[in-house]
Structure formats: C-alpha cells, structure tokens
Amino acid sequence: MSSRVVTSRAALTIARTKSDIRAWRKSVVGDVGFVPTMGALHAGHLSLVRRALRENQTAVASIYVNPTQFGPNEDFNKYPRTEDSDVALLESVGAHAAFIPSGSLYDADNVVRVVWRDIAQTLREAAARPGHFDGVMTVCAKLFNLVQPTRVYVGAKDAAQCIVLARMVRELDFPFELVVCDTLRESDGLAMSSRNRYLSSDDRQRSTVIYRALNAAQQLAARQPATTVGQIDDIVRSTLAQEPAMQIEYVSQADLNTGAELVDRATKVSDVKRILLSFAGRIGTTRLIDNVVIG
Ligand code: AMP
Numbered sequence: 157m158s159s160r161v162v163t164s165r166a167a168l169t170i171a172r173t174k175s176d177i178r179a180w181r182k183s184v185v186g187d188v189g190f191v192p193t194m195g196a197l198h199a200g201h202l203s204l205v206r207r208a209l210r211e212n213q214t215a216v217a218s219i220y221v222n223p224t225q226f227g228p229n230e231d232f233n234k235y236p237r238t239e240d241s242d243v244a245l246l247e248s249v250g251a252h253a254a255f256i257p258s259g260s261l262y263d264a265d266n267v268v269r270v271v272w273r274d275i276a277q278t279l280r281e282a283a284a285r286p287g288h289f290d291g292v293m294t295v296c297a298k299l300f301n302l303v304q305p306t307r308v309y310v311g312a313k314d315a316a317q318c319i320v321l322a323r324m325v326r327e328l329d330f331p332f333e334l335v336v337c338d339t340l341r342e343s344d345g346l347a348m349s350s351r352n353r354y355l356s357s358d359d360r361q362r363s364t365v366i367y368r369a370l371n372a373a374q375q376l377a378a379r380q381p382a383t384t385v386g387q388i389d390d391i392v393r394s395t396l397a398q399e400p401a402m403q404i405e406y407v408s409q410a411d412l413n414t415g416a417e418l419v420d421r422a423t424k425v426s427d428v429k430r431i432l433l434s435f436a437g438r439i440g441t442t443r444l445i446d447n448v449v450i451g
Pocket of ligand 1: 192193194195200201203204309310311312313314337338339340341347348349350
C-alpha cells in the first residue's frame, strides 16, 4: 500500500484512489461490511456502520457525492460536503476504513451505465427523478467492484433504492448479501437525512407532518384490517394538508414484493401482504422522502 496516498487516522484508513481501496481490500482478511454514502453523515448512516461492524470483521464506508445520480436541476453543487466531521464520526464508531475519492470515479470519456429498462413505469420514485437510478446503479456497481464486500448495508429510508439495488445484485450476480436496515428517526419522527440541514427551523418543524401522516395510516390499517388503499391515501393526504407549506410530489402505495403500484383504491390492505407507503414532497426548495411498511 502506498503511504503517499493512504493515510491512517487512529484506526481509520482513508483511501483516496481506486488503487488505494483495492490495496486496502487485499490487505484485509475475513468478512467485509460496506456502507456506501454521499457523506454529510448523521446517526442514520452510523447505524448502518455499527451493524456492519457487528456482522463482519471489518467495516468500510465510502463518501462520494455521485454526479451521475443528480438531475440537471437538482442539488449536486450545494449538496453538503462535511468531510472532517464525517471522518471523525466514522472514527468514533470504530470503522476500519473510508473510501473518499479525491477526484471523479468516472473516466472522462465514460459512456457505460447500468440501466433498469422502463423503470419509471414500475417505481414511482424513478418517474419523479429521471436517470437517477441509472446513476445510483452505475456508481454502486463501480463501488462494489472496488470494495468487493461480503455484505452491503443500505437504509430502508431510500426504499426505491433498496428495491433497485436488490434487483441489480440479483440480475448481475453480485456475490454479496444486501442488508436493508431500519430508518433512523429524530425524536419527533422526522427521518434523518443529510438534506434536513437545508431546512429553516420553521420548515424543520413543519416537516414532522410527514411521519405523522404515514404513522396515522399505519395505525388505521392496524386498527381496521378492512381499510382500503383509498382510505390510506385519504388519511395521508388529509394529515399532510395540516401543513399547507408541504407540497406533495406523490403519495404512493406499492406491493413491497413486486414494487408494483397499487392503483385500485378499493383494494383492502389486508389482501396485500406488505404495502410500501411512500411520500415525496418539497418544503421550500428541499425535497424530502419517507416511507413506512404496512402489514
Ligand atoms: P446517502 O448518503 O443519503 O446516499 O445515504 C447512504 C445510506 O444511508 C443509504 O443506504 C441510505 O438509505 C442510508 N440512510 C440515509 N438516511 C438514513 C436513515 N435515516 N436511517 C437509516 N439509513 C439511512
């Protein structure tokens, strides 16, 4: 391993190039748990790292704000970049390594992408963010090839991403286990997210309506098994309406097994094994997503 580019802080090795991370990987014996991130780390990310540490001899996280998953009008340039505190947080939980590329992971003349054909017809989040999941799958395929993990840890908060990566791992025969971890929430229910730091304190307060709405739907379905998809949609929307500043992009109910949208409002929730109830919306200029599983 080259001491020029690989630096160790306490027990954390920081790899800055593809050859650094490959060299680190070669030096490691036993199971490797991997947590890909875009940085601006919070307790949600750290819960994934902790689980990776519990279930593997070694845990490595990556920090890379991936340009190919941002749309032209999205927040790539202003996405929070907080490397020093990220490194300190990874050290504090005992991660062994961080892959923090110092430049682009892409060749200047890159043309290859991993694509799920017609994804927008299956996943509501893909319809909302054209090209996003091609970027996610492509960068994850690159990271998986570089890190060669035994297990990869992802958060249920990004439910569509979990579905997409599970499909890619299966169809492209990646040789590792994909582990989906629970969403970590603030004490008032708001799902932790790097984008929460964009929120003004008023908007931060208003954003709590998202989990109140999803939770109200979960409670209704638990109380009344005959609840329909339409009634779930109504209770989510009426709760969200308590905060007029919250602009709804979509409220979606999908069969968690297939990802297929439940379009018939008369369907009883008890007739679907597990429903993924997802929200996407904006408060001010900040886009927030969240989801719960019913059933
Ligand atoms: P990101 O840095 O936003 O790309 O997220 C990196 C990983 O952390 C993804 O697998 C996310 O799903 C996961 N993650 C983000 N927020 C949370 C959270 N609140 N709870 C659990 N996992 C999360």
